[in-house]
Ligand SMILES: Nc1ncnc2c1ncn2[C@@H]1O[C@H](COP(=O)(O)OP(=O)(O)OP(=O)(O)O)[C@@H](O)[C@H]1O
């Protein structure tokens with residue numbers, strides 16, 4: 178029978194990843210290369226985030242895993258079970274109880290607090306990739322902070338669609354220095370990255386990159402003076418809990434075209450409904 | 459003309475291994491002056507242009523440039539950041555093949571606006587207005603601003619490349635066979651345009667061509683290269699009307 182080291186990765190690997198994390202925290206927004214390991218799940222299932230989580234988890238941690246905003250999708254459930262098994266770590270669906278939250282897209286609606294760590298699973302870490310495929314060149318562009326090309330991309334969006342059409346993986350400038358891709362987070366959550374009291378860590382497994390935002394880092398979404406950054410707005414409240422100002426998913430309710438809008442953050446939604454029910458009693 | 463040259467090139471040599479690309483080339487270029495570099499295929503014109511423009515490292519020799527702040531800098535001493543900044547603000551580089559100098563997947567407006575955004579322009583409306591202005595100056599209709607270069611003819615692409623370079627008002631533009639791949643009638647129009655733009659903007663240019671007619675039309679001075687070396691240089695009219703070197707005489711007689 179195979180036995181795993183605590184949290185699956187061996188200690189040497191964890192140390193290597195922690196070194197990359199320390200460097201990433203020291204240079205907010207800078208992509209640090211790391212020797213990404215094979216994990217017992219396919220790329221695209223968040224192997225980068227899983228490796229980061231494995232390297233920072235201790236026996237006393239409480240782990241929450243979300244995919245979109247939900248704790249209940251296959252991806253979230255399997256990662257949560259994975260850590261429950263290999264690290265014997267306590268798991269939760271509650272944002273406030275978690276010490277580590279691994280996420281594929283969303284930042285929870287419940288404001289994070291100091292001491293919490295948000296771990297993002299990142300598929301494509303390089304914001305310049307689409308415009309400049311040469312890695313040698315993108316490296317120089319980051320090194321010299323030559324980011325004109327990012328605005329060319331936004332310019333093209335406005336020229337084509339009349340507005341900046343990008344709704345997720347919306348590029349940000351970190352501490353006035355590095356342009357970073359918060360992929361694949363919806364831009365709705367970009368403002369939550371700015372000045373967050375939580376530590377934010379980003380792991381890209383296939384691309385072998387780690388980057389980070391230490392607590393209270395300045396994170397500004399790129400835009401034009403006459404086309405300022407805006408988050409998505411939803412006209413209706415959540416059909417289940419009545420929340421406004423939160424990110425809603427469109428849910429098809431029947432096969433006759435019926436649909437409703439409900440919180441993408443399931444923990445938030447349940448919490449609000451529970452509070453309503455309590456108040457009603 | 460001012461009394462400080464814009465560009466001073468001294469003893470510039472570029473080798474490819476043991477092969478000579480260009481050897482021991484020296485010249486001065488004054489603000490607003492257009493210098494043509496002519497010579498047969500393989501004579502070292504492109505090598506010289508790229509080495510002066512810092513796109514190739516020189517094997518020997520010095521290139522000094524009069525910066526916008528009035529200081530004269532040995533370009534070898536510029537850091538990479540400074541060199542790239544110079545190249546995208548104060549210089550232009552027009553490639554023979556527009557695909558090498560354009561972003562083929564970006565609209566005409568985005569191509570022209572890129573340099574503006576690179577130096578901090580953050581107002582979409584202003585960037586667009588400037589792009590429309592420059593497209594007009596290179597005779598591209600404003601309603602093509604959102605079309606990509608792939609939908610443009612060869613001549614239009616070349617004009618777009620020129621607009622993209624001139625939008626930051628560079629003081630020096632390098633051109634390598636800018637009319638190279640074009641039909642004769644399209645060439646003529648582009649030459650007219652270049653001549654007008656040079657006159658309007660007062661920029662200095664180094665134009666590589668093997669076409670003496672291009673040199674005659676655009677340049678005030680020319681250098682004739684053979685086997686990597688400059689064999690003759692002088693005012694364009696003088697060189698073409700009264701060539702001194704035997705090779706230039708051959709070149710002129712075979713064309714004219
Ligand atoms: N990358 C390279 N590697 C090796 N040799 C090169 C390279 N580029 C140019 N050369 C050589 O350097 C010499 C000068 O070439 P260059 O391209 O500068 O000539 P040119 O005058 O621009 O020619 P053309 O009119 O055909 O463009 C030639 O002998 C050429 O073979």
Ligand SMILES: [Mg+2]
Pocket residue numbers: 503504505
């Ligand atoms: Mg050439």
